Amino acid sequence: xxxxxxxxxxxxxxxxxxxxxxxxxxxxxxxxxxxxxxxxxxxxxxxxxxxxxxxxxxxxxxxxxxxxxxxxxxxxxxxxxxxxxxxxxxxxxxxxxxxxxxxxxxxxxxxxxxxxxxxxxxxxxxxxxxxxxxxxxxxxxxxxxxxxxxxxxxxxxxxxxxxxxxxxxxxxxxxxxxxxxxxxxxxxxxxxxxxxxxxxxxxxxxxxxxxxxxxxxxxxxxxxxxxxxxxxxxxxxxxxxxxxxxxxxxxxxxxxxxxxxxxxxxxxxxxxxxxxxxxxxxxxx
Numbered sequence: 394x395x396x397x398x399x400x401x402x403x404x405x406x407x408x409x410x411x412x413x414x415x416x417x418x419x420x421x422x423x424x425x426x427x428x429x430x431x432x433x434x435x436x437x438x439x440x441x442x443x444x445x446x447x448x449x450x451x452x453x454x455x456x457x458x459x460x461x462x463x464x465x466x467x468x469x470x471x472x473x474x475x476x477x478x479x480x481x482x483x484x485x486x487x488x489x490x491x492x493x494x495x496x497x498x499x500x501x502x503x504x505x506x507x508x509x510x511x512x513x514x515x516x517x518x519x520x521x522x523x524x525x526x527x528x529x530x531x532x533x534x535x536x537x538x539x540x541x542x543x544x545x546x547x548x549x550x551x552x553x554x555x556x557x558x559x560x561x562x563x564x565x566x567x568x569x570x571x572x573x574x575x576x577x578x579x580x581x582x583x584x585x586x587x588x589x590x591x592x593x594x595x596x597x598x599x600x601x602x603x604x605x606x607x608x609x610x611x612x613x614x615x616x617x618x619x620x621x622x623x624x625x626x627x628x629x630x631x632x633x634x635x636x637x638x639x640x641x642x643x644x645x646x647x648x649x650x651x652x653x654x655x656x657x658x659x660x661x662x663x664x665x666x667x668x669x670x671x672x673x674x675x676x677x678x
Contacts, residue, residue, distance in 0.1 A: 405433035408440045412607050414451040414614035416444035420531075423459025428467035429527055434501045435477045437531075438508065442480075445512050451614040451621065453512065454606055455535055456519040462544070463528030465558075474500045481505060491653040502530060502559035503645050507638070510534035511629065513622045515613050519606040520544050521599060523581070530560040536625060538592065539606050540584035541599040546592070549579035554659065555651030561644030565637060566592045 407419040418440045420427040427433075444453045457463060474486035474497050481504030485496035509516070510533075518535035524546045532538055532546075548557050556576070557563055563572035567582075567590050575582060587593040597605045613621065 415610045417454040420457035426464035430467040430470040431472040452610045461522030465525045465527035506560040544584040545581040547581035
């Protein structure tokens with residue numbers, strides 16, 4: 394039987410079992426529009442690991458409280474990887490200069506996103522409202538994306554003089570030309586545009602989002618767990634044969650060059666504040 398109350402022990406997220414064989418992980422910082430600090434990401438990784446190692450769970454849903462799924466990275470985050478038990482075994486979190494910054498981002502961004510992408514169970518993102526930059530890094534590792542009609546997706550981080558957020562699967566998610574447009578213009582794509590591009594599986598009314606998602610999760614959970622695992626490995630393997638992980642590592646290295654350049658030349662201040670204004674305005678939504 395599904396759990397009737399969420400598991401305690403988390404501060405930034407919730408974990409419950411809303412349907413038989415379905416785990417749900419919910420971002421729970423609605424007052425900050427689910428901005429992700431390192432504690433939230435560490436808790437997310439712990440929750441994904443819990444669901445993965447529980448043989449009673451066959452499908453994992455990632456949802457979010459509040460009007461918006463995620464405003465991206467919490468720019469006030471002051472923690473480092475040294476404050477948490479490492480999950481991706483990067484190390485060097487307190488090294489000076491870009492070395493320490495790269496180590497932290499390898500742990501909390503590239504490393505954890507790739508772990509979630511490779512969870513051997515189907516994962517579904519239940520998305521409403523705005524998803525900005527780092528928010529995409531939570532959505533894109535999931536296998537299926539279900540969005541409400543009001544959802545929108547953007548990556549305005551070129552304003553930081555970087556090449557996009559750290560989990561750079563833009564080309565696979567949107568296609569090369571639309572990915573370039575999103576990055577160059579910092580514009581948001583609607584849920585319906587993303588459905589037409591193949592990034593989003595279904596667009597539903599906001600009032601139906603949770604029900605639709607849980608119904609699909611329950612349908613998938615009736616399939617044999619081993620068959621689901623093998624099907625996911627097969628599709629992910631095709632992406633890897635296309636060089637997806639090598640491309641991710643390449644883009645991540647370019648991202649670190651962008652960070653180092655911004656700190657040296659602009660003192661970390663965005664060259665173009667337009668994208669940052671988008672993030673700041675979200676906190677007022």
